[in-house]
Amino acid sequence: MSCFKKLTFLKVMTTVAWADGEMTHSELNLLKSFIKKFDLDNNDVKELKPYFEAPVSKTHQEELFKQLIAELSSVEDKQEIIQAMSQMTEGKKKTSAEEISLVDQFTSWLKEASFTARSFGKVRNFFQRTIFVDARAKDPELEKYFKRKVIKKIELQSAKQGREISLSDDEVYHICLLGTLLASVAQVDEIFEEVEEKALKKVLQESFSFPKEELEILFDVIAEQARHGFDFHEVITEANQILTYNERVEMMGCFFAIASADGKISSAESEQIRKITKAMHIPHQDFKESKIRALNGLQ
Numbered sequence: 291m292s293c294f295k296k297l298t299f300l301k302v303m304t305t306v307a308w309a310d311g312e313m314t315h316s317e318l319n320l321l322k323s324f325i326k327k328f329d330l331d332n333n334d335v336k337e338l339k340p341y342f343e344a345p346v347s348k349t350h351q352e353e354l355f356k357q358l359i360a361e362l363s364s365v366e367d368k369q370e371i372i373q374a375m376s377q378m379t380e381g382k383k384k385t386s387a388e389e390i391s392l393v394d395q396f397t398s399w400l401k402e403a404s405f406t407a408r409s410f411g412k413v414r415n416f417f418q419r420t421i422f423v424d425a426r427a428k429d430p431e432l433e434k435y436f437k438r439k440v441i442k443k444i445e446l447q448s449a450k451q452g453r454e455i456s457l458s459d460d461e462v463y464h465i466c467l468l469g470t471l472l473a474s475v476a477q478v479d480e481i482f483e484e485v486e487e488k489a490l491k492k493v494l495q496e497s498f499s500f501p502k503e504e505l506e507i508l509f510d511v512i513a514e515q516a517r518h519g520f521d522f523h524e525v526i527t528e529a530n531q532i533l534t535y536n537e538r539v540e541m542m543g544c545f546f547a548i549a550s551a552d553g554k555i556s557s558a559e560s561e562q563i564r565k566i567t568k569a570m571h572i573p574h575q576d577f578k579e580s581k582i583r584a585l586n587g588l589q
């Protein structure tokens with residue numbers, strides 16, 4: 291099966307993972323295992339990256355399903371997909387008789403001469419009830435990993451600056467997690483300007499309650515994370531669990547405050563903000579309105 295067809299299949303798989311509006315860490319790992327199984331290279335992974343980071347429109351979802359069925363025209367192609375899915379279910383701790391039956395059912399669908407809109411729902415349900423069934427559970431280790439990482443950095447910075455942090459571990463974790471997303475907007479062009487630093491510090495002080503003297507410690511950790519890179523999917527997943535929808539919408543103003551700190555909003559900054567807000571499930575219209583307000587503020 292060609293690389294192009296494998297990519298289409300994985301794009302379809304991402305739409306299933308995003309079906310409930312969120313892709314869990316376990317689901318991401320499951321998709322990565324398919325990438326390894328299909329022996330895809332870095333360029334292929336780069337093409338898939340946008341699908342991992344945010345859900346696509348319903349129209350695009352249906353286009354992908356139609357494309358998948360159209361591309362899996364040969365017996366060999368269909369068999370390779372079925373074999374890959376069978377291996378994934380067999381690799382699970384428990385595989386029920388129903389799941390085995392569902393794999394057989396999917397095989398029969400692929401053999402059908404026509405594929406209707408009703409079939410799309412069947413295929414989505416099939417994926418969710420088989421290979422994604424265990425991946426729906428939240429990963430309890432995800433928060434622990436980030437929290438340990440952030441808290442350790444705060445401890446090191448506190449010792450280095452000779453100051454102690456009065457905030458609780460949860461408060462420090464939340465500030466650094468959301469601060470990293472904010473800092474990524476300033477860092478997107480790999481130049482963290484002084485005016486952007488001031489804007490970020492101002493947003494942090496206005497958004498969170500902590501002693502002013504602790505700002506430098508928090509800021510240093512946040513800037514380091516943004517500068518050295520971070521796992522976007524994992525950070526977004528945690529942020530979506532911490533913030534309510536309204537809080538996420540309110541954060542857009544903070545993103546644009548940082549982007550416009552130097553008197554302009556670059557295309558790279560705008561794209562980074564849209565990437566974040568899209569992954570936060572914020573409608574594009576809200577994004578556009580927030581951007582317009584920010585641009586008007588520069589006039």
